[in-house]
Amino acid sequence: xxEIPKPKIIDKMETILNIASDSTRLKILYSIQDESxxxxxxxxxxxxxxxxxxxxxxxxxxxxxxxxxxxxxKVYYKLDDDHVxxxxxxxxxxxxxxx
Numbered sequence: 001x002x003e004i005p006k007p008k009i010i011d012k013m014e015t016i017l018n019i020a021s022d023s024t025r026l027k028i029l030y031s032i033q034d035e036s037x038x039x040x041x042x043x044x045x046x047x048x049x050x051x052x053x054x055x056x057x058x059x060x061x062x063x064x065x066x067x068x069x070x071x072x073x074k075v076y077y078k079l080d081d082d083h084v085x086x087x088x089x090x091x092x093x094x095x096x097x098x099x
Contacts, residue, residue, distance in 0.1 A: 019063045020087065024048055025056050029065065029079065029088060036069070036076040 005013070019025060024046065031037060031045035043053050057077055060066040065084050066077050079085060 016063060016065070016087075019059060019065065020091075022056070024052060025060055026088075028053065028056055028060060028077075029084060032066065032078050033085060033088065036078040038074045038076055040074075042077065 004010070020029070027046040027048075028042055031042050037045070039050060039053055039057070042057070043050050046053060057066060057068075061068060061077075064080050067080050068075050068077050070076075
């Protein structure tokens with residue numbers, strides 16, 4: 001990638017990075033990195049209120065970072081695809097890198 005992407009792509013990139021920059025949303029993404037979880041499971045993992053988690057999940061879902069599946073009365077959330085995992089890994093590696 002040697003040239004600057006088109007403005008529409010830059011705008012979408014900015015949106016994704018802004019969405020992922022929230023600490024609660026990062027915790028949610030990490031909590032469902034390895035397996036699908038219900039809202040209650042995510043609430044426990046993130047130590048946050050159900051209303052906050054539900055609100056943040058809606059934002060992540062709209063941005064196509066997570067998907068959901070209804071099983072009976074519960075809704076389970078998981079990462080949308082491997083790109084989300086790669087994004088988390090790259091940012092983590094950059095942050096912990098000694099400089």
